[in-house]
Structure formats: C-alpha cells, structure tokens
Amino acid sequence: MSANDTTETDDLTLVQAVRDGLYGEMDRDDEVIVMGEDVGKNGGVFRATEGLYEEFGNDRVIDTPLAESGIVGTAIGMAAYGLKPVPEIQFMGFIYPAFDQIVSHAARIRTRSRGRFTCPMVVRAPYGGGIRAPEHHSESKEAFFVHEPGLKVVVPSTPRDAKGLLAASIRDPDPVVFLEPKLIYRAFRGDVPTEPYTTPLGEAAVRREGSDVSVFTWGAMAQQTVEAADQLAGEIDVEVVDLRTLSPLDTDAIVESFKKTGRAAVVHEAPKTGGLAGEITATIQEEALLYQEAPIKRITGFDTPFPLYALEDYYLPEPARIKDGIREVVEF
Amino acid sequence: MSANDTTETDDLTLVQAVRDGLYGEMDRDDEVIVMGEDVGKNGGVFRATEGLYEEFGNDRVIDTPLAESGIVGTAIGMAAYGLKPVPEIQFMGFIYPAFDQIVSHAARIRTRSRGRFTCPMVVRAPYGGGIRAPEHHSESKEAFFVHEPGLKVVVPSTPRDAKGLLAASIRDPDPVVFLEPKLIYRAFRGDVPTEPYTTPLGEAAVRREGSDVSVFTWGAMAQQTVEAADQLAGEIDVEVVDLRTLSPLDTDAIVESFKKTGRAAVVHEAPKTGGLAGEITATIQEEALLYQEAPIKRITGFDTPFPLYALEDYYLPEPARIKDGIREVVEF
Amino acid sequence: MSTLQRDPDTRVEILDEDGRVRDGATVPDLDEAQLVEMYREMRLGRHFDQRAVSLQRQGRMGTFPPMSGQEGAQVGSAHALRNDDWIIPSYREHAAVYGKDVGLAETLQYWMGDERGNQMDGKPVFPAAVPIATQIPHATGLAWASKLKDEDRVFLCYFGDGATSEGDFHEGLNFAGVFDTPSIFFCNNNQWAISVPRERQTASQTIAQKATAYGFDGVQVDGMDPLAVYKVTRDAVEKARNPDGDAPRPTLIEAVQYRFGAHTTADDPSVYRDDEEVEQWKDRDPIDRLEKYLRAEGILDDERIETITDEIEDEVAEAIEAAESTERPDPAGIFQHVFDQQPARIANQQAAFERLRDRHGDEELLE
Amino acid sequence: MSTLQRDPDTRVEILDEDGRVRDGATVPDLDEAQLVEMYREMRLGRHFDQRAVSLQRQGRMGTFPPMSGQEGAQVGSAHALRNDDWIIPSYREHAAVYGKDVGLAETLQYWMGDERGNQMDGKPVFPAAVPIATQIPHATGLAWASKLKDEDRVFLCYFGDGATSEGDFHEGLNFAGVFDTPSIFFCNNNQWAISVPRERQTASQTIAQKATAYGFDGVQVDGMDPLAVYKVTRDAVEKARNPDGDAPRPTLIEAVQYRFGAHTTADDPSVYRDDEEVEQWKDRDPIDRLEKYLRAEGILDDERIETITDEIEDEVAEAIEAAESTERPDPAGIFQHVFDQQPARIANQQAAFERLRDRHGDEELLE
Ligand SMILES: Cc1ncc(C[n+]2csc(CCOP(=O)(O)OP(=O)(O)O)c2C)c(N)n1
Ligand SMILES: Cc1ncc(C[n+]2csc(CCOP(=O)(O)OP(=O)(O)O)c2C)c(N)n1
Numbered sequence A, B: 001m002s003a004n005d006t007t008e009t010d011d012l013t014l015v016q017a018v019r020d021g022l023y024g025e026m027d028r029d030d031e032v033i034v035m036g037e038d039v040g041k042n043g044g045v046f047r048a049t050e051g052l053y054e055e056f057g058n059d060r061v062i063d064t065p066l067a068e069s070g071i072v073g074t075a076i077g078m079a080a081y082g083l084k085p086v087p088e089i090q091f092m093g094f095i096y097p098a099f100d101q102i103v104s105h106a107a108r109i110r111t112r113s114r115g116r117f118t119c120p121m122v123v124r125a126p127y128g129g130g131i132r133a134p135e136h137h138s139e140s141k142e143a144f145f146v147h148e149p150g151l152k153v154v155v156p157s158t159p160r161d162a163k164g165l166l167a168a169s170i171r172d173p174d175p176v177v178f179l180e181p182k183l184i185y186r187a188f189r190g191d192v193p194t195e196p197y198t199t200p201l202g203e204a205a206v207r208r209e210g211s212d213v214s215v216f217t218w219g220a221m222a223q224q225t226v227e228a229a230d231q232l233a234g235e236i237d238v239e240v241v242d243l244r245t246l247s248p249l250d251t252d253a254i255v256e257s258f259k260k261t262g263r264a265a266v267v268h269e270a271p272k273t274g275g276l277a278g279e280i281t282a283t284i285q286e287e288a289l290l291y292q293e294a295p296i297k298r299i300t301g302f303d304t305p306f307p308l309y310a311l312e313d314y315y316l317p318e319p320a321r322i323k324d325g326i327r328e329v330v331e332f
Numbered sequence C, D: 001m002s003t004l005q006r007d008p009d010t011r012v013e014i015l016d017e018d019g020r021v022r023d024g025a026t027v028p029d030l031d032e033a034q035l036v037e038m039y040r041e042m043r044l045g046r047h048f049d050q051r052a053v054s055l056q057r058q059g060r061m062g063t064f065p066p067m068s069g070q071e072g073a074q075v076g077s078a079h080a081l082r083n084d085d086w087i088i089p090s091y092r093e094h095a096a097v098y099g100k101d102v103g104l105a106e107t108l109q110y111w112m113g114d115e116r117g118n119q120m121d122g123k124p125v126f127p128a129a130v131p132i133a134t135q136i137p138h139a140t141g142l143a144w145a146s147k148l149k150d151e152d153r154v155f156l157c158y159f160g161d162g163a164t165s166e167g168d169f170h171e172g173l174n175f176a177g178v179f180d181t182p183s184i185f186f187c188n189n190n191q192w193a194i195s196v197p198r199e200r201q202t203a204s205q206t207i208a209q210k211a212t213a214y215g216f217d218g219v220q221v222d223g224m225d226p227l228a229v230y231k232v233t234r235d236a237v238e239k240a241r242n243p244d245g246d247a248p249r250p251t252l253i254e255a256v257q258y259r260f261g262a263h264t265t266a267d268d269p270s271v272y273r274d275d276e277e278v279e280q281w282k283d284r285d286p287i288d289r290l291e292k293y294l295r296a297e298g299i300l301d302d303e304r305i306e307t308i309t310d311e312i313e314d315e316v317a318e319a320i321e322a323a324e325s326t327e328r329p330d331p332a333g334i335f336q337h338v339f340d341q342q343p344a345r346i347a348n349q350q351a352a353f354e355r356l357r358d359r360h361g362d363e364e365l366l367e
C-alpha cells in the first residue's frame, strides 16, 4: 500500500516523519511498544517520540534505565513473547553495549529455535556526523550490522521514506536496525502521507536518473550526492541510487543501474576500509564485470576515528569531494 | 629480527606456539600481563597459557571474573598506565560484551588524547568453526574489527607465525585484536624458533606460488586453500597468499600477486555479505582493474548464522568448494 | 514472605546432610506423589548425566555440560512453578527443563549439534543460553511482556555464580526492580565458574546480598536440599504472582551447591581443584538426602527405588535411542529460518550450495 | 574508618542549609587557605559554567554540559586527593579537573570540538568520557596497574546516577572488589539522568547500598556540602592508600546533589521537571553554604569576596580569550595519532585529502 498522489499529506521534516510513523504504528497495533532513554516525558532527545507518552501512556512509551544491553535484551524477551518493541538507542555511538544482544541474540533467535521464537523488534538509532555533536555522537557503522546474518538494516533519507520504511520495519517479523541520518533530521521538509503506509524493505530508489555513471549511497549522503550530481549536470549525467535498505541489499537495482552506465561510485560516511562500498563493489563485479569501464570509486570517510567537530566537515564527503570522485570515474 | 635456518627450533602446534610466544614476551618484559577467564591455574581452556601462572605468578597471569567488558576495560586502563596487558577472550563469540570497550576506547584513546595515552594491548581470541563446539563458539567476525580505525587485526595460520606475530603484536604500541584459528590449534606441528622473535605486522606471506590465479585467505582457511591448490596442480597453477594481518592490509602484496595472475578469489569463513572479501575485491579493482580478467570470486561462509555442529562442515569452505570457485575464476 | 526477608547470609535449610529435618525447620506441603516425582527426576537427571558424558566420550555427542550435584536445585525450583510459568535456562538445566516437559531426547539433540533440540515447541521454556548471563535480560523482558499483557505468570531464570559478574546480570536485575516484573533470578552457585572459584568471582560475601543493589529480596538457600529450594522458590513465586502490597515482585535466590563433575566434557577439573573438596560436597548429595528422608517417612523403600531405577534407565535409554535415530538435520536447514521470508541472496547461496552437493556428493564435501 | 562504615542510608552531613555546623558534626581539619581555595574554585566553577553556556548560545561553542549545583561535590572531593592521585572524570567535572591543574582553556577547547583539549599532558587526569560508565573499568585498571607497580596512589572515578545502571559500572566495581584496587567510585547523584529521575533509574533505595554487591563500603554524603564531601572522600582516600588490616580498599561514595541547569545546552529541562523542585534544591546551594560558614568563621568578608569575584571573572575571561584565540586544529590532525606509525592506506588518504584541499580550498570544502 504505497502512497499515491491523491493522498492527504503533511509537510514534515525527517524526524517528524519518524515520529509520525511511530504514532501510526502504535495507533494501529497495541503490541507496538516504544522504549529507551528519555523517550517518554522528554519525547526523545531529538523529539522523535514527542507526544507519544501522553498519547499511549507509560506502559507503551517507556523510559528505561540507562543501559543499552538491558534495553535491547529486555526488548528481545518482549519480542519473543509477542510484543513489537521499538527500542531507541540515543545515538549510534552508544549501541555497542547492546552489540552482543543484537548480534548474538536478536539476529539468531529465529534460526536457533527453528522458527519458534522470533524477534519483531526495531532498534532505532540516529547516526552520522555533521551536527557539531560531542565525541562518539557522529559515527556511521552500518557495516557492522550488515555483516550479521539475521538482521535487516534500513536507512531512510527522505521524510516520506522515513515514515514508510519505519512502518514496514515495525511490521516486519524480523529484527531491524533502523538508522536515522540525524544531519538531515530537520534539514528540509517533504510531503508525507497522513495515513499509515509502508515503503517496502529491500528496494532501492533511483533519486536521479542518469546515463554516464551510477552513484550508490544512503542516508545523509544521498542529499550530498544529489547536490553534487546536480552541480555536474551538463558535464556528466549522474544516476543517483539511494539504497535505503542495506540488508538485504537490492542487488538487482544496483546491477541494473550499473549495466546501464558501466561506471560507478559509492558514497558513504563510514570509514573506507571494511565499509559497505567494498561490498557493493564486489557485488557489481561479480554480477556485471563485463559492463565495467572504470574502477568503482569509493568516496567515503577516512580510516581514522571520527574527529571532534572542529574538523568533522573535513571528514565527511561533501559535494566537492563527491564531484571529484565522480569525475575520476568518468575520466578513467 | 626474523628467524633464519640455523636457529634452534622446537616442533610445536599452533597453540603451543602461542603459549611459547606469550612465555617469551613475558620473560623479556615485566610489563606484559596475561589476564582473562581461566588463564591462570587452568592454563586457559585451550591450554594457551599453560604453565605461565606457575612461572610468573598471579600478579602477571590473572584469573579474572567472568566479564569481558570488565576484562578489556580494565586492560585499557592498565595499558594507559604503562603495562602491556594481553587479555584473552575465551572464544570470539564472547568478545561482543567487550565490543564497546574495544571500538569506542581501545581504538580511540591515542587519537582522542592526541598521543598522550596509548593502548599497547593485545586481545587474544580463538575463532572459527570446525571443532564441533557448542553454539556461539564458531563464528568468524574479523571484519567487525577491521572496520574500526585504530585497531590492528592479526591472524596467524602457522605455528611459526603464531609466535612471531604474537610477539610483534605485544611489542606494538597500538591495540591488536589477535585471532587464533582454533580449528588448526593442534592440526599439525611446525618448526618454531626457540628464542623470541617477531614476524612483522602488515605483511602478507605467499604460501604457494602460482601464475594462473591468486587466492587470498587467512587463518584456518589458509590450510584448506593450499590443499585445494595442491589438488589443482597440473590443471591450474594457483598462488595462495596468506594475508596474516587484516588491518592494516598488505595492499602491495595483494596487488602485486593480482597483477601477475589477473584473476583472484578470496576465501574466508565469515559470512559473505560485508566480509573482507568485499574489501579485498574493491581494493584490487581500484588498484589494478586493467589487469582483471575475471570476476573475483568470494568463497566464503553463507549469509546465515553459523549452524550447530551437525551441519558446520557444510557451512565452512572446504577444498571441493574452493576448487570449484577457483575453476570458475579461471574458466571465466 | 518471611522466608525471603532475612539477612542474606542466613541460609534457608530444611534437611540436614543425613536427610533429617533440621530443628525448627518446616517441611513444605508436598504430597507423596510430588515428593516421589521430585526424587525420580533427580535420579533421572543423575543417570542422564552419566550416560550423556559417556556418549561424549564415545564420540557420539559433542561437548556436554554435566549437572551432577545440582539436581536438587533444579528439581526443587522447577517444582515450585505452575504449569504455565516459564523457565529461562542457561545450558546446564537439563533436569529443570525436563520438569517443563522438554524431553531428554530434545536435550540430547541440541548437544548433538542439531538446532531442532532448541525448539521445545509449545513449552514455556526459552532456548538454552550459552553466552553467559545474556538470558537474564531476556527473562526480564519476557516477564515484563507477560505483566503488560495482564497475565499472572512467573518467569524463573537460571544462571551460575560466574554469571553474576557480567553486565547483563546487573542490567537484567535492575530492569526487573524498576519495572517490578514477576521474575525469579535463580543463581546456581556451584562454587566454580570453570576454574575460577566463587571467592575470586566477587568480593561480596554472598551472591544473595547483590539483590540489595536492585531493591528486592535476595535469599541464600541450601541448593543441595530440594525441599529447602522448593520452599524458597515457592515463596518467591507467590510474591511474584501476588505481591503483598508494595513488596517488589522479583527475588534473587542463591542456591549454594556444588558441581561434582567437570565444567563440561572438555574440562579437566583436577587441574584446578582438589578431590577432597569434591568429596566433602558429595556428603551433601541432594539425592541421598531426599532418599533418606523419604525412606524415613515411609514413602520410599528398596522396592520402589528399584522400580524407579529400572524406569529411569529405560527412559534414558529410549531418549538416547530416539536422539540417535533421528534423521540428521537437512543441510538445507542452514538457509532456513534466517528470516521469515528468504532474501534473494540467501536463496542464491542455497542454490549454489545444492549444485555443489550435486556435483560432489556429501561424502567428498565432508571428508 | 567509621565515617564509611555506616548504614548506607545515613547520609554524612556537616553544614546545614544555612552553613551552620550541624549538631555533633566535626569540621574536617582544613586550613584557612584551603577553605578559601575551595570556595574560590566553586565560585570559579559556577562562573565558568555560566559563561560557557552563553558561549554556546552565541554559537561560539558546541553542546556543553553545565555543572551548576554540583560544585561542592567536585571541589570537596578533588581537594581530598594528593597531588599525584588520579581523577578519571565523566564529562561534567570541569571544577574537579581544574583542581588537577587542567586549565579552563583546555576544557573549553575540548567542548569547542578540538581533541587537544583532551590531552592534559602530565596531569594525573584521564580524558573526558562521554559514553556513560565506560570510564569505570578504565579507572579500576589504572588503579590496579598502579598497585601492581607498588605505588601508593589513589584513583578517583566520577560518574552520574544514571551510570550506575550500565553493565560497566557493575563490572568495574566488581573487579575493584576482587583485585582490591585503590579506587574511589564517586557517584554524582544529581537526581536526573537527562529526563529520567533517580527513582526510575533503579529500585534500590540508595546508590550507596549498591556497594554491598561488591563487598566494600558504600556511603551517602550530602553532595552539596563541600566539607562533608571532603571528609568522606578523605577517609576513602586514606583507606585506599593504607588499608586497615583486611578492610577492602575501594569505596563507593554517593554524593546527593542536584543539577540546577539543563543536562546539556541541547536539553530543555522544563519538559520533564518542575521549577519548584529546582528552587527547593537551590536552597542548598553549596556555594552559599560554604560562604556563610566562612563568613561566620571570620575567614571571608565582603571585601575578600569581591576580590575573589574579580579574580575569577578575569580568569574565566582569559581562558575564553585563550581558547578562542588558539589556532584552529590542523585538518591534517585527522590522520595523525591513529597509530604510532601511519599505515600506507592512511598516508594515501591524507595525500588525497591534501590534493582535494589544494584543488578546492577550504572555503569550498566547508561551505
Ligand atoms: C559471555 C561468555 N563468556 C565466556 C563464556 C565461556 N564459559 C562458558 S561457561 C563459563 C563459566 C560459567 O560459570 P558459571 O556462571 O558459574 O556457571 P556454571 O558453568 O558453573 O554452571 C565460561 C567462562 C561464555 N559461555 N560466555
Ligand atoms: C552509553 C551511553 N548511553 C547514552 C548516552 C547519552 N547520555 C548522555 S548523558 C546521559 C545521562 C547521564 O546521566 P547520569 O549518569 O546521571 O549523569 P549526569 O549527566 O546526570 O551527570 C545520557 C543518557 C551516553 N552518553 N552514553
């Protein structure tokens, strides 16, 4: 049930759309529970859960103690017992205390109980840099979760997708790590259908059609990339594919775009080594090597810890760096 | 100081060589401390620390409480204070409770204090499948650590390397995740120089020269790959490169071998998606696309949780699967 | 509630080492059939344990964690639960989950490396937890969800003395305190975490006193006295189900006991502990003590014991037969139950795998 | 030691809300100069706080965590340390680390997004810890290493009430108990973890009582009474340095206090707490209380206070000037200090980055 043009819409920021998505799913399904640090009365440190506590009460919008493993671990128990918990981790940099519960348990409970127990849980976390935040508040480590079988990993880059992908994630019977690009939480607004709807997981979206080169990206970098592509218009005809779901990857969409252009770049904030650009590159050359006309360029964060904010804008790929990378691919 | 032919040697298994390496480093440097669960009187569940407690006493060979974050977290404090702790994590599957301390602290303390505090710590963990072990005892998730800037990741595949790489890791001023392929802990013996020596980090080793195709691998898979290569002799001339250090990667060795053969496969136990085969593939096509004659084949574990042991031998790449993969590359 | 509200280092005890009721102790209200069933399950557990260890020695099973010495704590506590109360075990509670109708064959199947042994369909039991203490937050979450659904079930979570050092123990118990979940945290303090003795695990005098940190009761019980364990657990169940006014629902029970055998079949305890210590604890064998008590009460005699012995031997033999004659799991199972819907990538990997098997045959692949 | 060995809910208090010595309380042995210095540092802390918050409002600094209300706990505890004793802070201990000669300019530099502010070369202070409770195991490890080196230093670790819920709190304190490290775990219980009140953080009545779980003393102190904090900390330091027989070295101190301002400049406390509550706690302002006491003792008068006011205003103004006039960090710093020796890959990335900067200039890159 995708939204169409005649639907009633609101003009929302991405974080408002997240909130709207939570609201809609909680409203239609009593089993959906929001939990985490400061999600209740405070409405979340980014206001992503604003008003939910007042609307649904403290049995369904739960301020927890400050303990990420406890949050995700108890949520796994709740999910196994038939609820649909949506734990919030305040920043992705603080997801690691819960890493064991996510990779050893959430990801595996279905397999190891041969389908008896499942984990319909969505772990939400704002991620990424660029907002002058304190230390440990700016990392992008989506690759960790993509490498764990049994998890889905979803990253919206528009308000409309944020609501639809979140709804789809909550309705999905398997655990989803839902990463929200906080740099663009409030950067712009977009039309968001008022009624609940889902945007299917596992499907990439072409944000900009082009014939010279395909650029694959997600999250806050989708905006930077479209901007770079627009600036290159006339010079280079860039196709921008927003992957939206990082696990499972939409290999078909990647390969299809690449077969058309024969050239590609991947843009992500995460460090280069071991980042998903490698996975995407490997996938492309497995499936479409004969179409390949140039090395696939990885335009990414550096292999260094994310610097404190005085230097963060140097760390993050921005249009100039993206344009140079794209030119390199095209000029090869 | 690498071992040469006239050196006195012992005939050791890989795990004995690890123990020998620990002994040698503890003996030459009072600041080296071994700590972890059951490493003391019990000598480690794999006997990797056997006799060290008796030799060096309980101030230097420390049985800790059962708490991985506590083990690594206190080791970070000790390392910052000038000691050289070598914490053991009993199995890689139990490293995740310490993941936050490893990625958020060990990896970053040098950067974030601008070099004032460092973390000369080696986290040892047996890893990988194939020994009919219980659940959570067989995973290979080296890619998680490779994606974290500030960490080194080392995997020996021979007794000689085990001792030399461990010594180099302990002497290295930065944190190292040292993964020991437990499938081959006792699978064979090899000559190991009696005296302490180091095998440099960051240098791959060509285990078998060949001209048709390069196969990159590490850990227990190095053995399987050499076996497959030997079986292919006559039909296909396979070069086997054991990467040994996964971070920093020996890009030069990878590219050099690839430029010679123009064809490659990567063999690892870890799940395919997000595994290091992707990183290696991306690196190769960045540096040597014009030499590439076939898609680089990823011969890896599946994108599924590691099964309980009744099926584990189906999960792990073995010579038949490796040979088929190599043939595919060559026949492309 | 008075059994629970006591100084945490006063241990609850009922039977002495010779199976006599201690001065001032009250035997809990259990009928003969229940007492005999408890005895039978402990015997069954002990015998199962011995057979399982020997299966491992013969290469018919992988690593196995035996439980001899710990039957009293398992059986005593499991019997205090209502049928629909849940057990969230670690990896050593073979006798406790049996009390929830998990067949011995299923337990064997799991330790024979087959996930199907972890399924326990329809039974109020969570799968075995190998990563230490990680099941504790799950247990809190299950209890919490049940409370939110307005049920009146109780959730009993087992773990060892070593597990109390993990962060997940702390977080799981703290959540239980804050959300007042119907939880029992049952620590099988068997004195050892592999080779690490209890007193090197924590500097606290008892494990029971750790409950102070979470604002609910902690109680120590003689874990080798099935009647004392039953009593303490039943009181904790009562309180969890029907809390008395503002009394918090959760309880931490420390059942003091001993593991007679190795940590697992991969362990050699002679490296780190003396036989004498083992022998001393064997004097408190929970089976002997209950047997003596039941004989003295006229509930058991040689004849009934012999019948029980025969029955349990048959039952274990049948379970082994059943486990070993179960068809090996289908290799395709690797690719199933990863997600509800199989993604294309996994489907492709499965297809490639099947081609590989066709090409080479399982024999070559597994050689 | 008697200050520490008490019922954990008996709070150590010396000054009352009007700065008068409470009945039966003994003022710790501090000379005039020390008392005035404590007063001055609290005043400096308060003023620094206000200026820092306004810098943030003016866009001259990023997110900043203010500490108003908490000066008494920071200054009182830091003064109980010897020069070479260590502080392992969280992110809010601006006044405590000042006591270890970390300049205000360095603190500003860190919050202005420049790692150099975290260096504190030569000072016995660990870098700020943003991930909650993660510094606690580090603190235990530092103390342990020092003990292994046969030093007699003490290591004081700060954290908040919320931090006590994290697994790392549990593991860090448990290790300290087992290895008997010279540690003080100082909980700045300011009643709130962002929007979560103390009583929703844990069901335990006090935080001090959590020490029971680790086998060492826990003590609650009026954290807005710098003299009481000093006394309790000094006793804990004494015990850690020179333990009395078998007494365990570590101590958990719960300093009960209040954060007057927002959690950070990104927080709006009016959403989750009432002004009345804030006002009530303001009656216990640690600065007012010490000032009244020192006036009553004849140690301070209007004139000295005015001088102090002028001095601290100058000192803070200079620190701001210094921090703002420090050259921005070199972008190449991103690539430095990742490892001792720069690997080739990072060198290549740095070279590519420099080419990018050459090509475009910083202005275009940062636009
Ligand atoms: C997180 C984690 N760390 C380490 C291990 C390895 N290990 C398995 S059992 C065990 C000791 C457990 O001791 P305890 O909690 O006392 O339980 P017991 O085995 O005595 O019943 C250890 C260290 C593990 N399974 N999980
Ligand atoms: C591991 C982790 N989780 C979440 C956060 C986000 N966060 C920052 S401060 C804070 C509250 C801390 O409360 P408390 O421990 O009481 O210290 P206070 O800020 O009150 O001094 C939270 C949740 C974090 N920094 N680290």
Ligand SMILES: [Mg+2]
Pocket (backbone or CB within 6 Å): C160, C161, C162, C188, C189, C190, C191, C192, C193, C194
């Ligand atoms: Mg134990």
Ligand SMILES: [Mg+2]
Pocket (backbone or CB within 6 Å): D160, D161, D162, D188, D189, D190, D191, D192, D193, D194
């Ligand atoms: Mg607080």
